[in-house]
Structures are given as C-alpha cells and as structure tokens.
Amino acid sequence: MPSSDLIALRDIVRQFAEERDWQQFHTPKNLAMALSVEVAELVEHFQWLKTGEQEELDDVRRTGVRHELADSLVYLIRLADRLDVDLYDAVIEKMQLNREKYPADKVRGQSRKYDQY
Amino acid sequence: MPSSDLIALRDIVRQFAEERDWQQFHTPKNLAMALSVEVAELVEHFQWLKTGEQEELDDVRRTGVRHELADSLVYLIRLADRLDVDLYDAVIEKMQLNREKYPADKVRGQSRKYDQY
Amino acid sequence: MPSSDLIALRDIVRQFAEERDWQQFHTPKNLAMALSVEVAELVEHFQWLKTGEQEELDDVRRTGVRHELADSLVYLIRLADRLDVDLYDAVIEKMQLNREKYPADKVRGQSRKYDQY
Amino acid sequence: MPSSDLIALRDIVRQFAEERDWQQFHTPKNLAMALSVEVAELVEHFQWLKTGEQEELDDVRRTGVRHELADSLVYLIRLADRLDVDLYDAVIEKMQLNREKYPADKVRGQSRKYDQY
Numbered sequence: 001m002p003s004s005d006l007i008a009l010r011d012i013v014r015q016f017a018e019e020r021d022w023q024q025f026h027t028p029k030n031l032a033m034a035l036s037v038e039v040a041e042l043v044e045h046f047q048w049l050k051t052g053e054q055e056e057l058d059d060v061r062r063t064g065v066r067h068e069l070a071d072s073l074v075y076l077i078r079l080a081d082r083l084d085v086d087l088y089d090a091v092i093e094k095m096q097l098n099r100e101k102y103p104a105d106k107v108r109g110q111s112r113k114y115d116q117y
Numbered sequence: 118m119p120s121s122d123l124i125a126l127r128d129i130v131r132q133f134a135e136e137r138d139w140q141q142f143h144t145p146k147n148l149a150m151a152l153s154v155e156v157a158e159l160v161e162h163f164q165w166l167k168t169g170e171q172e173e174l175d176d177v178r179r180t181g182v183r184h185e186l187a188d189s190l191v192y193l194i195r196l197a198d199r200l201d202v203d204l205y206d207a208v209i210e211k212m213q214l215n216r217e218k219y220p221a222d223k224v225r226g227q228s229r230k231y232d233q234y
Numbered sequence: 235m236p237s238s239d240l241i242a243l244r245d246i247v248r249q250f251a252e253e254r255d256w257q258q259f260h261t262p263k264n265l266a267m268a269l270s271v272e273v274a275e276l277v278e279h280f281q282w283l284k285t286g287e288q289e290e291l292d293d294v295r296r297t298g299v300r301h302e303l304a305d306s307l308v309y310l311i312r313l314a315d316r317l318d319v320d321l322y323d324a325v326i327e328k329m330q331l332n333r334e335k336y337p338a339d340k341v342r343g344q345s346r347k348y349d350q351y
Numbered sequence: 352m353p354s355s356d357l358i359a360l361r362d363i364v365r366q367f368a369e370e371r372d373w374q375q376f377h378t379p380k381n382l383a384m385a386l387s388v389e390v391a392e393l394v395e396h397f398q399w400l401k402t403g404e405q406e407e408l409d410d411v412r413r414t415g416v417r418h419e420l421a422d423s424l425v426y427l428i429r430l431a432d433r434l435d436v437d438l439y440d441a442v443i444e445k446m447q448l449n450r451e452k453y454p455a456d457k458v459r460g461q462s463r464k465y466d467q468y
Contacts, residue, residue, distance in 0.1 A: 003121055003122070004121070004122050005121040005122050005123045005124075005205045006122050006123060008205075009205065009208050012208075012209075012212055013212070016212060016215065016216070019221040019225075020219060020221050020224055020225055020226075021225050021226040022226075022228070024226070025228045025282050027168035027169055027170060028163060028168065028169030028170060028182075029163040029166055029167070029168050029169035030168075030281055030282060032156075032159050032160045032162075032163045032169065033160065033163075033277055033280070033281040033384060034281050035156055035159070035160075035189075036153070036156045036157060036159075036160050036274060036277060036387055037274045037275075037277055037278045037281060039149075039152055039153045039156050039274075040153060040270060040271050040273075040274030040275070040277075041271075041274070042149050042152070042153075042196075043149045043150065043152075043153050043267055043270060043271055043274075044271045045149075046145060046146040046149045046150075046267070047264055047267040047268050047271060048259050048264060048462035049146055050146070051144035051145065051146050051147075052144055052145030052146035052149065053144060053145060054200060054201070057200075062200075065145075065200060065202075066200075066202050066207050066210075066211075067207075067211050067214070069193065069196065069197050069200075069202055069204065069207055070204070070207040070208045070210065070211035070212075071211060072152075072193055073190075073193055073204055073207075073208055074208060074211070074212070074215075076186065076189055076190055076193065079159075079186065080186050083171060083174075083179075083182060083183075083186075084171070085182075085183050085186055087186065087187070087190055088122045088125075088126065090183050090184075090186055090187040090190075091126050091129075091187045091190055091191060092129075093183075093187065094183075094184050094187035094188060094191070095129055095130070095133060095187075095191070097184070098133065098191075099133070102137060104136040104137050107137055108136075108137055108138050109137070109138040109139075109141070111139070111142045111399035142399050147398055147399060150267060150394055150397070150398040151398050153270055153391060153394060154391045154392075154394055154395045154398060156391075157387060157388050157390075157391030157392070157394075158388075158391070160384055160387060160388055160391075161388045163384070164381055164384040164385050164388060165345035165376050165381060228282035237355055237356070238355070238356050239355040239356055239357045239358075239439045240356050240357060242439075243439065243442050246442075246443075246446055247446070250446060250449065250450070253455040253459075254453060254455050254458055254459055254460075255459045255460040256460075256462070258460070259462045261402035261403055261404060262397060262402065262403030262404060262416075263397040263400055263401070263402050263403035264402075266390075266393050266394045266396075266397045266403065267394065267397075269390055269393070269394075269423075270387070270390045270391060270393075270394050273383075273386055273387045273390050274387060276383050276386070276387075276430075277383045277384065277386075277387050279383075280379060280380040280383045280384075283380055284380070285378035285379065285380050285381075286378055286379030286380035286383065287378060287379060288434060288435070291434075296434075299379075299434060299436075300434075300436050300441050300444075300445075301441075301445050301448070303427065303430065303431050303434075303436055303438065303441055304438070304441040304442045304444065304445035304446075305445060306386075306427055307424075307427060307438055307441075307442055308442060308445070308446070308449075310420065310423055310424055310427065313393075313420065314420050317405060317408075317413075317416060317417075317420075318405070319416075319417050319420055321420065321421070321424055322356045322359075322360065324417050324418075324420055324421040324424075325360050325363075325421045325424055325425060326363075327417075327421065328417075328418050328421035328422060328425070329363055329364070329367060329421075329425070331418070332367065332425075333367070336371060338370040338371050341371055342370075342371055342372050343371075343372040343373075343375070345373070345376045
C-alpha cells in the first residue's frame with residue numbers, strides 16, 4: 001500500500017499558511033485563481049519552444065520549470081484541502097471515468113476529444 | 118512497488134497514456150497547455166461565486182470541482198513524469214525557498230508579493 | 235460608421251513583429267499560449283483582492299493592470315491576424331449568438347451557464 | 352456616436368450586461384477570471400496541434416476558434432470598461448514601452464525575454 005506523500009505535503013502546506021495567517025486569503029475561489037497563475041508561469045517557459053523536451057531546456061529553465069511545477073502542486077493541494085477533497089481518491093475515481101470515455105481500442109493514436117469520436 | 122501515492126498515480130497515468138499511444142502528443146509543451154485548460158475548467162466553477170466555500174457549492178458543482186481537481190493533478194503528474202521531476206522532492210525544496218521569501222514574522226496576515234515588502 | 239481602431243492596432247502589432255523577425259515564433263498555437271500567459275498576469279493582480287474595484291487598486295497596480303490589458307489585447311489581435319479573423323465582425327456575430335443563448339427575460343440577475351436554465 | 356470600433360463594441364457589451372442586470376457579477380476580479388476561462392477555451396483548440404496554422408483547422412474548429420476569440424475580446428473590453436481603461440490608448444502606450452524593451456536591432460530573430468539579453 002502506498003504511503004501518502006500527498007497527505008504529508010498537504011500538512012506542510014497547511015502549516016505554512018497557518019503560520020502566516022493566510023487562511024483568510026485562501027478561499028477556494030482565490031486559490032483557484034492563484035493556481036491558474038502558477039500554471040501560466042509554467043506555460044510561459046514553453047511558449048516559444050518547439051516541444052519543451054529536456055534537450056530544449058537549459059539549466060536555468062529546468063530549475064524554473066521545477067519550481068513552477070512545485071508551486072502549482074502546492075496550490076492544487078491547498079485548494080483540495082480547503083474543499084475536503086482527497087486528491088488520491090479523486091484521481092483514482094476520475095481515471096476510471098477517463099477509461100470509459102476514452103476506450104483504448106477506440107482512441108489509440110488519436111487526440112480528439114471524447115465527444116468527437 | 119511504488120513507495121508513495123504520487124508515484125502510484127504517476128504509474129497509473131503513464132500506463133493510461135501508453136495504452137492509448139498518446140506519448141506522441143504528450144510533449145511537455147502540450148501537457149503544460151492541457152494542464153492550463155483543466156485548471157481553467159476548475160476556475161470556471163468559481164468565477165461568479167463569492168468565495169467558493171463549500172456552502173456555496175451544490176452537489177453537481179462539488180462533483181465537477183472534484184473531477185477538475187483530479188484532471189489537473191493528472192496532467193501535472195504527467196508533465197513532471199515527462200521531465201523526470203520528482204514532485205514530492207520538488208515541493209519540499211520549493212517550500213523551503215518559500216519560507217525564506219515569506220518569513221512568517223514579516224508577512225503575517227498580509228498578501229503582498231515577496232518583492233513588495 | 236465606426237472607424238477601425240482594431241485594424242490600426244493590428245497593423246502596429248504586425249509591423250512590430252515583422253521588424254523583429256518574430257513571425258517564425260508567432261504560430262497560432264504559440265500566440266494562444268502567450269495570450270493565456272498575459273491574461274494570467276492580469277489575473278495575478280486581482281487574486282487576493284475582494285472585487286478589484288478601482289478603490290482597491292493603488293497607482294502601481296492600476297498601471298500594471300493597464301499594461302497587462304494592453305499586452306493581452308496585443309496577443310489577441312495578433313492571433314486573430316494570423317488566422318484572418320476580423321475581430322469586430324466576430325464579436326458582432328458572437329454577441330448575436332449570446333443574445334439567443336441568454337435571453338434577457340430569462341436570465342436577468344442570474345449567473346448560471348446557458349445550459350443550466 | 353461611437354468614434355471607433357473598440358468603443359462601439361464596448362457599448363454593445365455594456366448594454367448586453369445591463370439588460371441582464373449582470374453588473375453585480377461583473378467585478379474586475381470576476382471578469383479577469385472569466386477572461387482567463389475564455390482564453391483557455393481558445394487554447395484548448397490548439398493543445399494537440401502542431402502549430403495551429405489554418406491548414407490544420409477544419410471548419411468546425413475554425414468556427415470554434417472564431418467564437419472563442421470573440422468571447423475573449425468581449426470580456427477584455429468589459430474588464431477595461433469597468434476600470435475606465437481606454438484600450439486603444441493603452442495599447443499605443445504599451446507598444447512604445449515594448450519597442451524600448453525589445454529594440455529591433457538587438458532581438459531580431461530571437462525569442463528570449465527582455466531581461467535575458
């Protein structure tokens with residue numbers, strides 16, 4: 001059985017917010033906005049690259065990407081925490097739905113949206 | 118055997134993509150875009166609400182939010198996988214930087230950006 | 235008949251890109267990403283505010299917002315230009331569809347999505 | 352009488368909101384979020400394409416892109432209206448700053464950010 005990294009991180013992020021008395025700012029709405037801003041900072045690294053594969057990233061950019069991935073996960077975990085969503089369970093559940101929406105036999109090698117098959 | 122839930126989820130998501138031969142679409146650049154689209158679907162649930170606290174969410178919306186949180190985490194995990202980033206380590210490392218940028222004594226109860234103190 | 239600001243701006247932005255030989259980077263895909271990044275920089279100004287009304291914005295933030303609004307419009311105009319979309323016509327056409335989707339009598343004072351009435 | 356197409360569109364969008372009594376929802380913060388959601392719907396069209404050039408877009412997608420461009424501009428205009436920003440002036444002003452940040456001689460054919468030269 002996997003141990004829970006996600007719960008460990010949730011507790012770290014929660015403590016960080018509480019020590020700064022930031023709960024007042026951390027409404028779900030504000031956290032969703034903050035998450036979208038962090039993800040855009042991630043997107044910014046890739047916007048003029050061809051594919052963003054590792055060989056296109058120099059060390060500075062690789063570190064930047066790593067930090068933005070982390071910040072994005074921090075806000076995602078914090079938002080889930082504020083809404084009492086267990087992220088592990090939510091992904092397991094959603095992946096089952098995704099398997100039904102995108103049966104491997106039907107969609108193999110194609111990128112259309114599920115309602116376009 | 119996966120030693121953590123983030124790694125367990127990474128393996129589930131990786132298998133899902135491989136079974137569909139979607140690695141060809143999953144460049145870091147495309148995955149960053151897809152992540153931003155999922156996060157926007159999350160934001161959409163909150164855009165006309167006051168705070169997005171649980172009491173403002175009916176069951177339909179709560180389920181929608183749960184699914185979008187899951188889809189966002191799926192793409193975040195997939196992007197990190199493609200870039201060989203260990204998300205747990207990256208968050209631990211970044212939270213240490215965040216503690217230095219935002220010392221609790223200095224920022225308590227305030228929401229300015231670190232370069233505005 | 236309105237004179238065309240939008241076409242004047244399109245020409246300014248087009249010239250700016252050509253003088254820098256940036257057409258090679260300005261694929262529709264890259265421009266859509268760049269637009270989303272600029273819009274996130276706009277969102278960032280509002281993420282911890284209550285409503286973002288003018289009285290909540292100091293002069294520094296007001297200038298920042300103004301610049302991000304401009305950068306967002308620049309990329310939107312550039313993207314439309316690359317796709318041969320006349321933005322004025324497109325908005326006139328879409329507003330007619332919006333009037334049909336959201337009849338004033340039916341939706342007055344409510345913020346639900348059109349498929350939730 | 353409107354003297355420009357941006358002002359003509361602003362008035363159309365303003366009337367649309369007033370007829371529906373949607374001013375109450377149209378805080379700058381909410382409009383910035385709504386804009387980011389529309390832009391993500393635009394991004395979604397391009398996320399699995401190579402470049403998004405016209406030849407990659409079928410008619411359905413071309414119409415979708417046109418509508419999302421329009422919706423994005425609608426929210427951008429509405430947000431600027433709520434903040435008393437004249438978009439035409441703001442772009443003229445910002446393009447002058449962009450010319451200073453990115454002198455054509457220095458940046459020709461390169462896509463780095465201005466602080467990386």
